Amino acid sequence: MxxxxxxxxxxxxxxxxxxxxxxxxxxxxxxxxxxxxxxxxxxxxxxxxxxxxxxxxxxxxxxxxxxxxxxxxxxxxxxxxxxxxxxKVCGGCLNGAAMDILARVGLSATIEAQSGPVLTHFSLRRGSNSMTLPLPGGRAISRDxxxxxxxxxxxxxxxxxxxxxxxxxxxxxxxxxxxxxxxxxxxxxxxxxxxxxxxxxxxxxxxxxxxxxxxxxPAARVGAGCILEGIDSGYPAGTIWMAVGDGGYVGLVRVEDNRLNIAAAFDLGFVRRHGSPGKAAIHVLSEAGCEIPPQLLDASWLGTPPLxxxxxxxxxxxxxxxxxxxxxxxxxxxxxxxxxxxxxxxxxxxxxxxxxxxxxxxxxxxxxxxxxxxxxxxNVCRVLTRLLRCPRLLRGGMFLLERWPGLLGMVVAKLNAPSR
Ligand SMILES: Cc1cc2nc3c(=O)[nH]c(=O)nc-3n(C[C@H](O)[C@H](O)[C@H](O)COP(=O)(O)OP(=O)(O)OC[C@H]3O[C@@H](n4cnc5c(N)ncnc54)[C@H](O)[C@@H]3O)c2cc1C
CATH class of the missing domain: 3.50.50.60 (FAD/NAD(P)-binding domain)
Incomplete structure (x- = not known):
């Protein structure tokens, strides 16, 4: 050799x-x-x-x-x-399609036993707008x-x-x-x-x-994330909490041992302006009227290259x-x-x-x-991401979803669809 x-x-x-x-x-x-x-x-x-x-x-x-x-x-x-x-920087949420693949290869029991409670809802906040939607079939688990x-x-x-x-x-x-x-x-x-x-x-x-x-x-956002221990109040398990602002968004979810997993995507200039991912996350959370978890600034944040x-x-x-x-x-x-x-x-x-x-x-x-x-x-995600980046489009999207929840069912079904 x-x-x-x-x-x-x-x-x-x-x-x-x-x-x-x-x-x-x-x-x-x-x-x-x-x-x-x-x-x-x-x-x-x-x-x-x-x-x-x-x-x-x-x-x-x-x-x-x-x-x-x-x-x-x-x-x-x-x-x-x-x-x-x-x-690893990740929201830690396995969706229905991921759980379906794990089931097909005989690994779902192991992963379910190791993960947090079943995810049932997705809660989105941007400025004064908020909505909570059913999100069937997912699990939250830390990447470690x-x-x-x-x-x-x-x-x-x-x-x-x-x-x-x-x-x-x-x-x-x-x-x-x-x-x-x-x-x-x-x-x-x-x-x-x-x-x-x-x-x-x-x-x-x-x-x-x-x-x-x-x-x-060009202008791709960068990812950032951390995991917080010993925070018992706020952000109940079973829901993906998402705060959206002009410079990016922050997702929070309770994982298997009640740690709070935080994953964000920011414009690079936004993080630079705020000086650190922790400060950028605090800005997005407070803009959306969400609770600021203590320790956010002191946490060990990890970053990613442009996404x-x-x-x-x-x-x-x-x-x-x-x-x-x-x-x-x-x-x-x-x-x-x-x-x-x-x-x-x-x-x-x-x-x-x-x-x-x-x-x-x-x-x-x-x-x-x-x-x-x-x-x-x-391509479905590209459309959703564009929607999130534009406040007017997002407001319109939220308006439509509140009136025709069936629309969301169609999007979720598309994203959760088993691969084959
Ligand atoms: C902010 C954020 C939130 C996200 N949230 C979610 C979510 O909630 N749910 C979801 O499904 N997805 C989410 N994702 C996406 C998800 O994290 C990735 O799509 C997924 O991890 C991709 O898996 P992978 O195996 O391709 O790569 P990775 O999980 O990144 O694994 C790559 C591995 O390769 C190793 N490696 C790298 N280079 C080398 C080398 N040269 N030699 C040997 N080893 C190497 C790394 O150390 C790493 O362990 C999120 C991503 C980001 C950035």
Whole structure:
């Protein structure tokens, strides 16, 4: 096996014994989980032999794909930059479509047991306007908890897990693709017949060449989020609370252990003007007449790059893109995880085919299927996001929904519709 650059020290992650993993699984009953999920393989061993598939990124999309492929008997390596569990900027709301996918792959019982109460309502406030609407079928769960459980499910299905390792796509070679695995003390080269890029919004680990184009929408908003502990009053569980202002919006929801999960999307200039995401959130909440949770300024806020973007193509030369790595529209309706889970599930047959030999037909097939599964659905969110940004349109929309609640039923049904 070819090795591009190997550090002198070469101290890789310890391999997690089944007993250690068992302890982490059991810990998920006690919030919040604190013991890191150990690696099941060392970096040195990961660089030996040829993998059927390497999955880069263990978010919802990557874990789903890794589990599906491991379940069908492929040799799968799931590589994750961070240590798990880890926080992530997200509203933490799984919608009906996401729950449907989890049910189809036999994971809904686990996730329901780990999540907060069923979400029943969505409450929106902007200035003096407010409305509360029924929102069936969803669940709220923190991303530290959800992603840990999905990674555990992938490991239980037979995938190897390599955390605290940044994966970058390397050269195309006869056996497949080189994937560079970088830990704090050096880089090793692994080889896979097919690679799944599920690295989310950040730097995607794609080669820096003209083949991949990332188009970021001008004036795209940035995401920010934090999670607050020990706040017992305000924002009852079971409802998604959303405050909308001129510079962005802030969503609040109680997750499994009553922590208050806060996720926001702001204009970059708005955050700069206010000096921090905490101050920007306070401005939006007070403009909408919402309660300001204490600790908002002192919380550890995380941020994202600009949200609305598109990467293309989503498949080429043994590489498949899924989840936010393919692009995203500004979040509002809690759609992103459903798209990521759906792509993780539906990419599996294409990857299995690619493992047996690449053809341009496979790339065309995934590009077409991804368009139907994700890109078309993102158009609904684009319209909703535009509505939210314009006060007059939003007032008109709220007026219509109050008089014809059936309209909302149609929109919710469209967003919650199972993928197939
Ligand atoms: C403000 C906000 C609120 C949102 N609210 C909701 C909501 O309520 N409901 C909903 O469904 N969706 C929501 N979303 C969208 C949702 O968070 C994403 O769509 C979803 O997380 C995408 O999953 P993913 O697996 O593609 O990427 P991610 O979940 O981002 O996972 C990517 C993983 O890859 C790892 N990684 C990155 N680069 C590398 C690398 N080079 N090598 C190895 N690992 C790497 C990262 O550490 C990360 O763990 C929200 C998004 C934002 C910004």
């Amino acid at each position: 070819s090795q591009t650059s190997v550090s002198a020290g070469n101290k890789c992650q310890p391999t997690g014994s089944p007993r250690v993993i068992e302890e982490v699984v059991n810990q998920t009953n006690v919030p919040p989980p604190s013991t890191p999920l150990p690696a099941t393989i060392s970096c040195v061993s990961a660089a030996e032999g040829t993998w059927d598939t390497i999955v880069m990124g263990a978010g919802v999309a990557g874990c789903m794909a890794a589990r599906e492929l491991a379940r069908s008997g492929l040799r799968v390596l799931l590589v994750e930059k961070r240590s798990f569990p880890r926080p 908890r959800l992603d840990l459980n999905l990674a555990l499910a992938a490991v239980a299905a037979g995938a190897d897990f390599l955390p605290e390792t940044t994966a970058n796509l390397g050269a195309e070679i006869q056996q497949g693709r080189v994937v560079e695995l970088t830990q704090h003390d050096g880089t090793k080269s692994a080889i896979a017949r097919a690679v799944i890029v599920a690295t989310g919004l950040g730097p995607q680990g794609l080669p820096d060449n003209a083949e991949w184009k990332i188009k970021v929408t 609305t973007r598109q990467t293309s193509p989503v498949a080429s030369s043994g590489i498949f893109l899924i989840g936010d790595a393919t692009g995203y529209v500004e979040p509002f309706t809690g759609e992103g995880m459903a798209w990521g889970l759906s792509a993780g599930l539906h990419v599996a047959p294409w990857v299995r085919e690619a493992v047996n030999g690449w053809s341009e037909g496979i790339a065309r097939g995934w590009i077409r299927e991804h368009h139907t599964l994700v890109r078309r659905r993102q």
